[in-house]
Amino acid sequence: MSKKLFFFAGEASGDQHASVMIRKIKESEPETEIVCWGGDLMQAAGATLLSHYRDRNVMGLIEVLKNLRTIRRFMHQAREDILSHRPDKVVFVDNPGFNLPLAKYAHSLGIFVHWYIAPKAWAWNEGRIKTMRKVIDQLDVIFPFEVEFFTSRGMPCTYVGNPTLEFIQGFRGSGFGDRGSGFGSQVSGDRFQGADHRPRTTDYGLSTTDHGLQTIALLPGSRPNEVQHLLPIFVKTAQTYSPSARIVIAGAPSLSEDFYQNILTAHHLNADILFQSTHQILHEASISGGYALVASGTATLETALHRVPQIVAYRVHPVTYWVGKYLLGIKHVSLVNILLKRELIEEHLQNLTIPTLSAALDRLSKNRTQILSGYDELEGMLTLGQ
Secondary structure, three states: OOEEEEEEEHHHHHHHHHHHHHHHHHHHHHOEEEEEEOOOHHHHHHOOOEEEEEHHOOHHHHHHHHHHHHHHHHHHHHHHHHHHHHOEEEEEEOOHHHHHHHHHHHHHHEEEEEOOOOOOOOOOOHHHHHHHHHHHHHHEEOOOOOOHHHHOOOOOOOOOOOOHHHHHHHHOOHHHHOOOOOOOOOOOOOOOOOOOOOOOOOOOOOOOOHHHHOEEEEEEEOHHHHHHHHHHHHHHHHHOOOOOOOEEEEEEEOOHHHHHHHHHHHHHOEEEEEOHHHHHHHHHHOOOEEEEEEOOOHHHHHHHHHOOOOEEEEEOHHHHHHHHHHHHOOOOOOOOHHHHHHOEEEEEEEEOOOHHHHHHHHHHHHHHHHHHHHHHHHHHHHHHHO
């Protein structure tokens, strides 16, 4: 009797990480039936896509409240899909705001709950662990220190390697991606090995090094509202700070080229837009002595591991900012600073101006050696135990 698995991923990074797991399961156990709430990569890997993450891409307290009715509708539909498909196992990938209530529901039905990429309870909202202990049967974590953190709080877990680090070390050609890891452990019942995390390196049209130009990489997020807010000021800042540099936007797979072009046109701006090329863009920025302007999220870690000095800039609703900073006591928003427990890279929230960010880039240039040393420390933290 074949197994049935149900995957849930709520954003582009989750789609990417889950797709690797799904592909390996399909290779080793092709008869396994997999359905998902995810994205194009998970579908291409062999899962039947029931709902796309781009349709429910909402972030921020006020934004969630504004879309509460829609979110409730999606939550109801997700529960209905779990109930109708009755999988042997549900695999949740990050996205705790939406996934943790679903994990509770799946557990109530007697379905095995596997969670990959733990909620960052060590940074904020430690209270989630109480629910996690009750509803998660298997927890796989991607930071070595998380094992001690969760285990000491009664939540056993397994460190399975960091997928972002594995992608990038594979990209460098170190052979890291060939020797495999426990990535996505025991999803199908048996631990599978040897996932190839290396992106396919092809010519993406980047010719920065050929012409001696500096590349400034722009990673303004993946959600429509954050890109609309951040992209214009990112481009203007880059043009102001380094008029001769090549400015390259890393396009999110959930957004169209027209979406980016319309924003640029509305603000009378020009920049290159490349899709499925984030690693190549950051590599070019690194070897050309360039920089990056980055929205918070996994992209800050990717940028650091590519050794690109960066400025993190973000803007949310004022109420969301106040709750996070003063009520929840969140000190940092970038993974780099959160993991290092200090401000290695500057974080500019809310009050984003071209002079402020340009001055930050100038400081970045002067502190390049210090920042790269911090990046080495960060990679050492993630490499531990691999």
